[in-house]
Amino acid sequence: MITSKQRAYLRSLSNGISPIFQLGKNGIEDAFLNQIEDALEARELIKITILENSGCDPREASDKICEAIGCEGVQVIGNKIVLYKKSLKKPKIELPERK
Secondary structure, eight states: OOOHHHHHHHHHHHHOOOOEEEOOTTTOHHHHHHHHHHHHHHHHHEEEOGGGGGOOOOOHHHHHHHHHHEEEEEEEEEEEEEEOOOOSSOOOOOOOOOO
């Protein structure tokens, strides 16, 4: 679990990145989750666009993805979600210390 200070830091980092995935009419499938997991391992912080035809609310989609792959939902704003998971091989993002 990340703190609110760490979440704010991750939100500031996410401002500069573009969405790399779109969740569409196929919904949240295993193949989609595997792609997200691989991207999180490589980048640690990703942004996903939730399309209107996905049948999912962005908050609901974020919760399902986070539960399925054990990542942190950083932000849901409009139809975009931001996810974070610390890389096991090469951590790149240094989070502020917990107090």
